[in-house]
Amino acid sequence: MRLRARRRILGMTQxxxxxxxxxxxxxxxxxxxxxNRIGSSRLFELSQILQTPVSYFFEGMSGRLPQRSASPSRRRGSSTTAWRRRRRRICCGTIIGSPIRRRAASCWS
Structure with missing residues (x-):
């Protein structure tokens, strides 16, 4: 929101x-x-282009981070290791087309 405001103050287009x-x-x-999140180096670059200190983008924010909700698998109380295994299997299943290779990859997790 502050990014858009500053850009408009300067009369700059997207x-x-x-x-x-x-x-x-x-x-x-x-x-x-x-x-999309803005990384620190990009934020610094934006502050240079928009002629404002980096702190401008944080004005009015509380010092507290927003609460992040846990993923559904974690809410059920499953272990982190099991969650990572399921995630790897899903990733392997979408990347590896052959059912035989997919089964072999799931054993590696």
Whole structure:
């Protein structure tokens, strides 16, 4: 929200900001809506382009982090190891097309 506000104060378009960052205007839109997180180096770069200190983007925020909800598998009380195994099997299943190789990969987890 502060990113969009600062860009508008300077009269800069999303296209121009994207060009200065080496991004598309769609990526700038995602940053502005909060759909994508902004890394620290990108935030520093934005502060330079928008001629404002990095702290500007944090003004008005409380010192507390938002609560993150646990994933459904973790809410059921399953162990972290079991959760990682299931995740690897799902990943392997989408990447490995052969059922025989997929079964072999699931044994590795």
């Amino acid at each position: 296209e121009k900001l994207g060009e200065l960052l080496g991004l598309t205007f769609q990526q700038v839109q995602k940053y502005e809506r909060g759909a």
